[in-house]
Amino acid sequence: MRIAWLELRRRPSRFVTATAILALLATLLMLLGGLLDGLLSGSTSAVAAQRGDLLVFSSTAEKSFVRSRITPTQRTTVAQVPGVAEVGGIGVAQLAARVPGNGPRDLADVALFGYELAPKAVPPPPGPGEAYADSSLERKGVRDGVTIEVGPARTPIRIVGTVRDLSYSDQGTLWASADTWRTTINANLPEAGVGPGVFQALVVRVDPGADPTSVAARIDRGTAGATESLTVRAAVNAIPGVSQQRATFNQIIGVTVVIAVVVVALFFALLTVERTVLYGVLKALGATSGTLFGGVVLQGVVVTAIASAVGAGIALLLDVVIPPGSIPYTLLPGRVLTSALFLLVAAVFGCVFSLRRVLRIDPASAIGGGQ
Amino acid sequence: MTTASKDGRWPAGPALEMEGVRKVYEMGDEEVVALDHVTLRVGAEEIVALLGPSGSGKTTLCSIAGGLLTPTAGSVVVGGQDITGYSAKRLATFRQETVGFVFQSVNLVPFLTARENLLVVDQLGRRTGRMARDRADQLLDELGLADRRDNLPSQLSGGQRQRAAIGRALMNEPQLVLFDEPTSALDTELGEQVMELIRSEMTSRGTAAVVVTHDERIVHYTDRTVHIVDGVLHA
Amino acid sequence: MFLALKEMRRSLVRFGLLMASIGLLVFLILFQQTLQSGLITSFVGAIRNQSAPVLVYSVDGRRNLQGSIITPDLQQKIVSVPGVGSAGEIGQGTFSVAAGGRLTSAAIIGYQNAELGSPTTLVRGRLPAADGEVVALASSAGDGFGLGDTVVVQPGGRKLRVVGQATEIGYQASPTLFSTYPTFEQAVRAANPDARTAPPAVIAVSPAPGVTDAELVARINDTVPGADAVTRADAVSSTPGVAQVQQSFRIIFLLFGLVVPLVTGLFFLIVTLQKASSLTLLRALGAPSSALVRSLLFQVALVLVVGIGVGIGLYAPLASQTLGSIPLSFQTGAVVLWSVVLFVLGLASAFVAVRRVLHIDPIEATTGAGLGR
Numbered sequence: 020m021r022i023a024w025l026e027l028r029r030r031p032s033r034f035v036t037a038t039a040i041l042a043l044l045a046t047l048l049m050l051l052g053g054l055l056d057g058l059l060s061g062s063t064s065a066v067a068a069q070r071g072d073l074l075v076f077s078s079t080a081e082k083s084f085v086r087s088r089i090t091p092t093q094r095t096t097v098a099q100v101p102g103v104a105e106v107g108g109i110g111v112a113q114l115a116a117r118v119p120g121n122g123p124r125d126l127a128d129v130a131l132f133g134y135e136l137a138p139k140a141v142p143p144p145p146g147p148g149e150a151y152a153d154s155s156l157e158r159k160g161v162r163d164g165v166t167i168e169v170g171p172a173r174t175p176i177r178i179v180g181t182v183r184d185l186s187y188s189d190q191g192t193l194w195a196s197a198d199t200w201r202t203t204i205n206a207n208l209p210e211a212g213v214g215p216g217v218f219q220a221l222v223v224r225v226d227p228g229a230d231p232t233s234v235a236a237r238i239d240r241g242t243a244g245a246t247e248s249l250t251v252r253a254a255v256n257a258i259p260g261v262s263q264q265r266a267t268f269n270q271i272i273g274v275t276v277v278i279a280v281v282v283v284a285l286f287f288a289l290l291t292v293e294r295t296v297l298y299g300v301l302k303a304l305g306a307t308s309g310t311l312f313g314g315v316v317l318q319g320v321v322v323t324a325i326a327s328a329v330g331a332g333i334a335l336l337l338d339v340v341i342p343p344g345s346i347p348y349t350l351l352p353g354r355v356l357t358s359a360l361f362l363l364v365a366a367v368f369g370c371v372f373s374l375r376r377v378l379r380i381d382p383a384s385a386i387g388g389g390q
Numbered sequence: 391m392t393t394a395s396k397d398g399r400w401p402a403g404p405a406l407e408m409e410g411v412r413k414v415y416e417m418g419d420e421e422v423v424a425l426d427h428v429t430l431r432v433g434a435e436e437i438v439a440l441l442g443p444s445g446s447g448k449t450t451l452c453s454i455a456g457g458l459l460t461p462t463a464g465s466v467v468v469g470g471q472d473i474t475g476y477s478a479k480r481l482a483t484f485r486q487e488t489v490g491f492v493f494q495s496v497n498l499v500p501f502l503t504a505r506e507n508l509l510v511v512d513q514l515g516r517r518t519g520r521m522a523r524d525r526a527d528q529l530l531d532e533l534g535l536a537d538r539r540d541n542l543p544s545q546l547s548g549g550q551r552q553r554a555a556i557g558r559a560l561m562n563e564p565q566l567v568l569f570d571e572p573t574s575a576l577d578t579e580l581g582e583q584v585m586e587l588i589r590s591e592m593t594s595r596g597t598a599a600v601v602v603t604h605d606e607r608i609v610h611y612t613d614r615t616v617h618i619v620d621g622v623l624h625a
Numbered sequence: 626m627f628l629a630l631k632e633m634r635r636s637l638v639r640f641g642l643l644m645a646s647i648g649l650l651v652f653l654i655l656f657q658q659t660l661q662s663g664l665i666t667s668f669v670g671a672i673r674n675q676s677a678p679v680l681v682y683s684v685d686g687r688r689n690l691q692g693s694i695i696t697p698d699l700q701q702k703i704v705s706v707p708g709v710g711s712a713g714e715i716g717q718g719t720f721s722v723a724a725g726g727r728l729t730s731a732a733i734i735g736y737q738n739a740e741l742g743s744p745t746t747l748v749r750g751r752l753p754a755a756d757g758e759v760v761a762l763a764s765s766a767g768d769g770f771g772l773g774d775t776v777v778v779q780p781g782g783r784k785l786r787v788v789g790q791a792t793e794i795g796y797q798a799s800p801t802l803f804s805t806y807p808t809f810e811q812a813v814r815a816a817n818p819d820a821r822t823a824p825p826a827v828i829a830v831s832p833a834p835g836v837t838d839a840e841l842v843a844r845i846n847d848t849v850p851g852a853d854a855v856t857r858a859d860a861v862s863s864t865p866g867v868a869q870v871q872q873s874f875r876i877i878f879l880l881f882g883l884v885v886p887l888v889t890g891l892f893f894l895i896v897t898l899q900k901a902s903s904l905t906l907l908r909a910l911g912a913p914s915s916a917l918v919r920s921l922l923f924q925v926a927l928v929l930v931v932g933i934g935v936g937i938g939l940y941a942p943l944a945s946q947t948l949g950s951i952p953l954s955f956q957t958g959a960v961v962l963w964s965v966v967l968f969v970l971g972l973a974s975a976f977v978a979v980r981r982v983l984h985i986d987p988i989e990a991t992t993g994a995g996l997g998r
Contacts, residue, residue: 021513022499027503029542036891043887047880054873061869079779081721081730084814113692123850128687128865134752171685171694171851189866208694209815210820259730260866263667263951267660271653271877278649282888285642289895294638296769299498303458304558305486306514307479346872372642382485383458385493386449386570 022301023314027321032291037286038322039331044279045323045330045362048272052354053334055268057347062264063255065130065187068138069105071222072231074254075238078247082257084111084219085228091216097223102234102242104226107136108197108218112204113190118160129160130187131169131176132201136222141182144196151180156191169193170207188258189347215340223248229383276361283369287319291373295380302382312377315369323366327359395457396457403470405566405598406432406455411464413450413621426621428464432566435596437589439609442618451618452602456489456568457481469565486515488566490559490597494574497555498543504554505539506528511561522561529557533587549580556591567592569601573608585611629920632900633927636638640924643892644932650885651936651967654878658959659944661874663951664798665867670762671734671796671803673861677715677741677829678838680852681845686826688855688863690717690734698713702849703828708841710833713738716809720801720816722785723775725769732796733759733785736807741829744803744831756808764952765800773802776802781815793952826847830854879888885967890974893925897978904982909990917982922975929971933964 027034060067064075075097080087089097089108098106110133123183131150137143141151152161161167166177176195179360185192195203197218205212213219235248249257256262291298298311338350397581413425424447432438442448453459454466458481465474469488476484485491498507505526511523530539533553543551552572559567572588575579589611594598601612609615617624666673671689672680681703685716686693691991695703695714704712714737722731736742743752744760750772753759769776774787785802795801804812806825814824832841838856845854855863862868897904904917937960944955 022502025506026501036895040884040888043880043884047877047884050880051877054877058869058873079721079728081723081728083719083730086719086721102574114690116685124684124846124853126684126687128692139940171683171696189869210817210824212819259797260668262663266850267664271657271660273654274649274656278646278653278884281642281646281649284886285639285646285892286895288639288642289892289899292636293899300493300497300499301510301514301697302482303456303485303491303493304511304514305482307482310514317569317791347869348873357692372638376638382482383453385491386453386458387458 020312020317023317026314027318033290034318034322037283037290038326039068039321040282041297041326041366042329042333043274044282045327045358046333047276048279048358048362049330049334049350049355050337051268051272051275053348053350053363054346055264056351056354058264059261060184060349061189061347062261063187063258065132065138065185065192066258067251067341068140068185068254069109069136069222069251070138070224071136073222073223073235073238073248073253074251075221075246075248076219077137078239078245079245080247081314082247082249082254085211085351087219088213088256089218089221089246090139092198092243094216094218094221096242097221097238097246100234100238102225102229103223103235105136105224107134107340108214108220109136109220109222110197110200110219111135111187112200112208113188114203114207116161116170116176117168117173118123119165120160120168121274125159127156127161127167128190129161129169129188129193131193131195131200131203132187133197134220134222135197136224138185138236141185141194142180144194145179147196147199148175148177150176150178150193150195152178152193152200153185153191154181154183155183155186160310161191169203172206174206176203176205179220262280272361279362279365280369281325283319283366284372287315287373288376291315296384298377298380299382299384302380308380311371312374314366315373315377317331319366319370320363323363324359327362331355331359403430403434405434405436405469406430406600407467408451408455409467411454411461411466412463413447413454413459424621425461427452428598428623429620430456430616430623432598432600434598434612435593437592437599437601437612439600439607439612439615440600441604441609441615441620442602446618447621448602448618450621451601452568452570455566455600457484481614483515486511487562488565490562490564492555492559492567492572493553494571497558498551500543503540503542504528504535504546504557507543507554508558508561511558515562525561526557529560530554532591533557549584552576552584553587556588558596560591560597564597567597567599569599571600571603573603573605575608578607581605581608626920626923628836633924639896640928643889643934646888647885647929647932647967647971648935648939649886650881651933651963653961654881654934654938654963655940655956656836656943657874657877657881658963659940659950659953659956661870662956663953665870666793667798667951669796669797669861669864669867670793671732671744671801672857672864674744674746674791674794675734675736675803675857676739676743676745677713677831679830679841679854680715680857680860681825681828681830684739684851684853686853687865687866688853688860688968690826691719695825695828699849700825700828702847703830703852706845706848708833708844710831711741712828712830713736713741714806715742715827715829716806716813716825716875717796717827718809718816718823718825718888720812721779721796722800723779724774724800727769728779729768729800731770731800731802733802733804733809733812734796735804735806736829737806738829741860743829744791744794746791746793747789748792749882750787750928752789753803753805753808753913754788756811757785758788759792759804760794761787761809762794762801763792764795764947766790768800770802772802778812778815783812783815785812798951803936821891864871882967882970886970886974889925889929889971890977893921893975893978894981897921897981904985905987905990908985908987914983914985915983918979921978921982922972923951925972925975926993933967937964959990969998
């Protein structure tokens with residue numbers, strides 16, 4: 020093993036090729052992951068950020084906010100279900116906003132949320148006619164202090180603060196009080212109108228120690244099946260496009276890992292050819308195939324670790340350089356780690372291809388000139 | 391005679407006993423007999439020259455003696471150990487502990503220093519750490535390479551490389567050291583220097599050696615010469 | 626060529642691994658191309674494969690069927706623009722629908738005029754002739770939207786019967802149904818009894834004789850401030866989300882495309898360096914440089930052809946599958962384009978190896994200087 024380590028240090032040029040290509044593959048893996056996470060975040064971050072355990076929709080809504088209605092009576096019922104600690108209403112309206120200073124066709128897509136229980140990193144609901152805006156809307160001029168006109172009815176809403184990383188269906192979000200939201204939706208989307216006290220869904224916090232899934236079942240029983248309660252995570256996965264995007268990208272990532280296995284196998288096979296003579300001598304001196312192969316695996320792991328670090332560096336650089344909102348791209352630490360891990364496993368598997376050749380090297384070849 | 395060897399480590403039986411050793415290769419339908427009923431005995435402190443032209447089988451004999459090849463027939467006993475039926479794995483351990491090799495050309499690992507080259511065998515096997523490092527330094531000193539121990543093989547002269555290889559062969563205090571054409575890459579003067587070194591190192595430690603060569607000039611450095619032609623030994 | 630093939634036969638594992646790498650990369654690129662196209666089609670196929678050449682949204686709609694509402698007033702202004710040949714309403718809504726024994730989401734698109742908004746990719750059955758009949762997305766047949774099936778809009782219980790199937794008419798990655806406009810209105814009211822109206826999302830128009838689509842679009846946008854007219858193609862590409870997916874994939878394609886020549890070029894460079902002594906020997910024996918170069922390029926070309934072939938071979942069976950709800954198709958154009966591009970790039974990548982071959986000096990066979998780098 021020590022010999023393998025010394026070879027890495029003293030003959031780094033031998034390993035440059037494999038490292039470079041693996042670094043490219045590492046970058047690709049992390050890039051793919053970052054694009055997937057970006058797309059997902061754009062679709063779902065507003066829902067994922069809800070500080071609650073459950074979301075309650077009406078049972079015919081198929082988990083869609085727009086088609087769901089929860090009446091005040093149903094809300095009271097839900098609040099009284101054992102295990103429920105707190106209930107807050109929530110609803111969304113997807114509209115186009117006119118921003119002062121922008122052209123008449125240059126509208127900003129916004130998803131206006133009316134809420135009671137504040138999600139992560141969002142202050143409590145603001146006053147009437149006011150809203151917090153997601154930072155991704157700043158590109159369109161929607162920022163603190165500006166009054167925008169929302170929807171065909173041009174409902175005025177004044178921006179009083181900024182929030183970050185909260186999107187819904189690729190649209191930047193506005194966060195307003197329930198009343199503001201109701202007024203806006205009734206004025207602009209009459210066929211989606213809501214009566215007083217009505218919400219599209221409820222955010223539910225369960226008592227500490229209670230099992231959210233059982234509470235969800237209890238809620239649906241309590242409302243005689245009129246509601247469909249699910250965990251926030253399940254609600255996120257039900258947002259249109261999410262499961263398709265995930266499946267698509269995961270397939271691509273999977274094939275990329277397989278490619279990494281083959282590429283490592285290829286370049287380490289080439290390396291092994293170069294070292295036939297050396298391995299012959301070492302075997303003559305008493306090295307077992309196991310020792311030599313362990314050295315190969317060690318080198319594979321080190322090379323992959325370096326390649327992963329380089330790949331991560333490039334992926335991070337891209338994260339900094341890409342302006343927010345242009346391409347959906349979010350580099351999560353978990354993604355960097357799993358990508359590096361996949362690559363490492365791929366490298367170990369790739370090294371196995373060299374095992375046969377290492378096994379076949381005859382120690383007797385060391386005698387007789389080492390040709 | 392059962393006296394102990396000079397370093398007291400091994401019983402003083404013969405270092406090498408080969409009886410009726412045959413090595414046959416199958417090439418397609420034909421059989422090639424590389425060694426034909428070879429019987430050879432090398433004493434505990436003897437230096438034997440194995441002289442023969444290329445293709446005579448001397449390399450094959452050397453390989454079998456060193457546990458690099460298994461014979462088709464016959465028995466091989468090295469330092470009292472019968473290695474005839476050893477598996478590849480046991481042979482590897484045997485080579486780590488009991489034999490030393492000095493190859494003709496590729497001896498040293500090109501990216502390791504002289505000192506590290508000597509430590510290779512220890513790292514592959516017993517891992518005695520400190521003990522091995524001390525022994526390596528001592529050997530390098532005796533071989534006149536003390537000031538070259540942190541040099542890579544590319545930074546050493548031909549003679550210095552040969553000396554480092556001898557040092558490595560002696561690291562595990564072997565019963566038997568096998569030299570494969572030790573002077574073929576050197577000029578006459580250097581070749582004689584190396585043979586003198588081999589002789590003095592082997593005799594001072596009481597280690598047996600077999601020197602495989604085609605060069606008649608060096609046989610006077612050995613105790614006994616054995617000729618081999620077409621796989622058959624002649625005294 | 627003889628030597629080239631012999632060498633490859635001898636080192637089958639190495640060359641095999643290279644061809645496998647190239648094959649997998651080509652497969653991945655083609656697969657991604659198809660996935661991207663399938664993903665986009667599942668979101669906007671309905672818009673691409675309907676019969677209206679020009680679609681007019683409300684400006685507030687942001688070119689999204691879901692967000693666009695055409696008031697009667699706006700509609701009047703649009704149809705009055707000179708150059709409008711014929712016009713028809715198109716409405717869209719997403720509903721909870723009971724199909725195949727389960728409750729699921731489905732998009733319903735209702736059109737007033739069969740020439741302006743009906744599906745153009747009918748494969749089985751016929752277009753709706755009466756209210757309550759629908760054409761369904763072919764790939765959703767297994768989910769209860771097959772020919773002859775009846776699905777029920779919930780709440781309200783409005784029944785719809787599938788009388789035809791069309792491919793690639795998906796909207797928002799959901800099962801999609803095309804119906805008459807009144808059917809759409811009925812679905813809206815059934816689902817939401819409080820709904821007073823079911824306004825269209827889009828006015829589909831076709832130009833009068835002598836007017837091109839582009840001209841009509843310009844005229845409508847200039848004349849009616851609240852209208853956002855687009856050609857069908859532009860409607861597809863500017864639907865929110867499509868451009869982003871395309872951009873993301875473009876980067877990925879670029880990088881994967883680079884890996885192929887990189888791996889190929891480096892492989893042949895290393896192999897050439899490893900056999901420098903044999904090459905020097907051949908030159909010393911009288912082989913001209915051109916022969917060695919030809920031999921090398923032959924190997925490169927063979928490896929690329931086999932690799933690309935393997936990639937296409939892996940891709941073909943997969944390309945006719947359905948990934949979840951995304952239908953895939955074999956994209957001949959992409960296959961041809963990428964095959965050519967990667968072949969050329971791969972060949973070019975061998976340039977460094979070729980240079981090394983040309984640098985061999987036969988005299989080194991005697992001095993041994995060229996041996997072993």
